Amino acid sequence: SQQGEEDPQALSIQEGENATMNCSYKTSINNLQWYRQNSGRGLVHLILIRSNEREKHSGRLRVTLDTSKKSSSLLITASRAADTASYFCGQGASISSGSARQLTFGSGTQLTVLP
């Protein structure tokens, strides 16, 4: 399986602190995507970083990608209670399996931001 893993599985921080989540993967990727899932909802796309990029920013989000270590990290700065959610990384494969390239997800990091 190409499935990667997020680390840690759970993270609890105080409002205003930064939160860092990591994602490791096993095979070659075209890109890596981060998603957020609020309780009882579907996943919402946050940011996509391509394999030839090393860092990307979007508002309070900062994503890094190290293809030599097959890992990525998501940093949320100045966290808010509303950031409480599960965060997933999706690895976009660089080659096709079947009729299309695969996007596979890890099991996620549950972030709790305490007010």
Place this chain on the structure above:
Amino acid sequence: NAGVTQTPKFQVLKTGQSMTLQCAQDMNHEYMSWYRQDPGMGLRLIHYSVGAGITDQGEVPNGYNVSRSTTEDFPLRLLSAAPSQTSVYFCASSMRDRAAYEQYFGPGTRLTVT
């Protein structure tokens, strides 16, 4: 745009029953996928479609059928429900190559098989 819609939101089935989970999108996306989400397992791909008339198997296809007669709709059929199919099911769509573009997810269907 409504985005990706799924019906029903909740469903309880008895073992052996069949049913169809509906998924529709109004964004004219080519790619559509079905995932199941189980605690501690992340999302696993069941079936996907790269366009009307074309479907393919994902990681966990057994016990499920799909068809794609239109661009908008991608129903998932459970042939004979089993307790192991108790899960939350998500439909997703993307503009083109799913692995290269962001996916839009529906709100999910929570299925319990007794």
